[in-house]
Amino acid sequence: MLPTYSQRIFNLLSGLWVGGLLTIGFLVVPTLFSSLGDRQVAGMVAANLFKSTAYISVLTSIVLMVLANYFVRVGxxxxxxxxWILLGMLACxxxxxxxxxxxxNSLRDQALYLGLSVRESTHAVLFSRLHGISSAIYMLQTLxxxxxxxxATKNAD
Known part of the structure; x- marks a missing residue:
């Protein structure tokens, strides 16, 4: 009975987590940029959302790894x-x-200190590259x- 209960928690947590990744990355953030007139404000809100999502992802992937280890130990x-998938998601x-x-955030703060948006600063190219890397990492984690x-839902059988 305990493995079944644990598997349900595992599946629920997995679905909520990945659903959150999809919702934040592919619905909320694009809506922010299309709805808010100020791209700088939208970017700052999006950065906070992605930061929170990343911290939640670290914690959730560790909890799920502990549960997956338990399942392996019980046969x-x-x-x-x-x-391995969870390890990849944790690395992301x-x-x-x-x-x-x-x-x-450091590059953005430096630009704001000078009264500029990050796109107007001398770090615009680096910020753009980091944004591309960040997007690729997020997409990999989501996939x-x-x-x-x-x-996980297949394993519940």
């Missing part, structure tokens, strides 16, 4: 692959939360998440 070897979240986002949820 469900199909969760071994899920652990760590890169975003502790490297890319702080770096981009891994879709595969992960697909497998």
């Amino acid at each position: 469900k070897p199909q969760y071994r692959i899920d652990r 979240a760590i890169a975003a939360a502790f490297i890319i986002i702080p770096w981009m 891994l998440g879709i595969v992960f949820v697909w497998r």
Whole structure:
């Protein structure tokens, strides 16, 4: 009975997490940029959303890895692959939360200190590259998440 209950928590947490990634990245942030007249304000709000999402992703992937390890220990070897997917998602979240986002925020803060938007600053090219890397990491994490949820619901059988 305990593994079934644990699997339900695993599936629920997986679905909520990946659903959140999809909602923030592909619905909320594009809506911000299309609705707000000021791209700088939209970018700052989006940066806060992505930062929160990255921290939540770090925590959630660790919790799910612990559960996946438990499932493997109780004789469900199909969760071994899920652990690798979760590790990839954790790596994406760590890169975003502790490297890319702080770096981009620093560049934005430097520009704001000078009274400029980051697009007008001398760091515009670097910021643009970091934005591209950040977007690629987020897309990779989301794709891994879709595969992960697909497998998690299959593993519930």
